[in-house]
Amino acid sequence: MGPKIYKFGKKLIMRNLFLASKNKGKIEEYKKLLSTVNCTLLLQPDSLEVEEDGLTFRDNAIKKASEVSRKTNTFSIADDSGICIEALDGKPGIYSSRYAENDQKRIERVLKELDGVQNRSAFFIANICVCSPNGEVIIESEAKCYGNIISNPRGKGGFGYDPIFEESSTRLTFAEMNNVIKDSCSHRGKALKKIIPDLRDIFS
Ligand code: IMP
Numbered sequence: 001m002g003p004k005i006y007k008f009g010k011k012l013i014m015r016n017l018f019l020a021s022k023n024k025g026k027i028e029e030y031k032k033l034l035s036t037v038n039c040t041l042l043l044q045p046d047s048l049e050v051e052e053d054g055l056t057f058r059d060n061a062i063k064k065a066s067e068v069s070r071k072t073n074t075f076s077i078a079d080d081s082g083i084c085i086e087a088l089d090g091k092p093g094i095y096s097s098r099y100a101e102n103d104q105k106r107i108e109r110v111l112k113e114l115d116g117v118q119n120r121s122a123f124f125i126a127n128i129c130v131c132s133p134n135g136e137v138i139i140e141s142e143a144k145c146y147g148n149i150i151s152n153p154r155g156k157g158g159f160g161y162d163p164i165f166e167e168s169s170t171r172l173t174f175a176e177m178n179n180v181i182k183d184s185c186s187h188r189g190k191a192l193k194k195i196i197p198d199l200r201d202i203f204s
Contacts, residue, residue: 020078
């Protein structure tokens with residue numbers, strides 16, 4: 001799905017863009033990726049809680065961005081992402097962050113479920129949504145990154161499922177990549193790259 005853009009009738013006067021997340025690591029990543037967009041990126045207010053109870057990545061991204069925009073009266077951007085494993089019927093999917101209590105245990109659970117399984121195909125997926133200050137969806141983007149789940153984790157970088165996900169074209173795990181390489185092929189990097197021209201347009 002390519003990015004969708006909805007036109008504004010009014011002249012833009014606000015340059016703030018809330019990132020609908022409380023993750024400080026994520027805002028640093030976004031600041032780098034959005035460095036060519038003339039906006040001020042802010043982390044969502046601490047007092048705001050948005051429940052991720054949608055049935056799809058897209059539903060969750062829309063819910064987060066739309067609620068943050070409506071409550072702050074400001075533009076906002078949200079993403080929802082996860083890993084889908086073919087032999088596990090797409091699991092962990094939207095439950096990627098809740099598949100066990102921490103990253104190590106989540107990796108252990110996946111490796112146990114794939115024990116003896118030949119088909120190791122998997123993909124990461126990211127859905128991104130941008131909302132206008134009234135909560136209307138103005139941009140959407142989705143991207144995937146394909147690879148395989150390896151049996152023995154490799155690499156020291158990254159987070160989450162990075163050490164067990166070997167990306168197809170480089171044969172490196174996400175945990176073996178530096179940020180520049182990961183951004184160029186990751187689901188989130190690709191989804192964000194697609195909408196940068198639209199974001200530049202809005203904040204021009
Ligand atoms: P969220 O989109 O921030 O809610 O993240 C969902 C979950 O998916 C994370 O907590 C990770 O477990 C997993 N995930 C998403 N993107 C990545 C990635 O690039 N590497 C490793 N794990 C990821």
